[in-house]
Amino acid sequence: MFRVSRCTGGMKTTIKKVKSISYDVDKLGGIQLLGNDVLTAVARGEMDLNQIAINHLAGRGLDENGAWIGFDKAKERFLEE
Numbered sequence: 001m002f003r004v005s006r007c008t009g010g011m012k013t014t015i016k017k018v019k020s021i022s023y024d025v026d027k028l029g030g031i032q033l034l035g036n037d038v039l040t041a042v043a044r045g046e047m048d049l050n051q052i053a054i055n056h057l058a059g060r061g062l063d064e065n066g067a068w069i070g071f072d073k074a075k076e077r078f079l080e081e
Contacts, residue, residue, distance in 0.1 A: 015043060054078050 025032075031039075041047040057064065058074040069077070 038047065042049055058078040061068055061071040061074050063069045
């Protein structure tokens with residue numbers, strides 16, 4: 001499978017205030033299953049959910065629109081060696 005690297009260290013991140021958003025729980029309900037350590041790392045910018053999504057799409061052989069492009073093409077398109 002593909003590896004997700006974390007950006008950690010002595011990095012100090014400023015968290016800005018954001019407006020509360022509404023979202024479809026049926027589509028994004030899985031985010032509620034993430035642990036506090038993951039959610040806080042994302043909020044601090046230490047973990048990039050966009051990159052994780054790209055890694056998962058590539059692992060499924062899909063492009064950014066969910067169209068099948070095959071595993072090799074997805075890996076070539078999205079992932080660095």
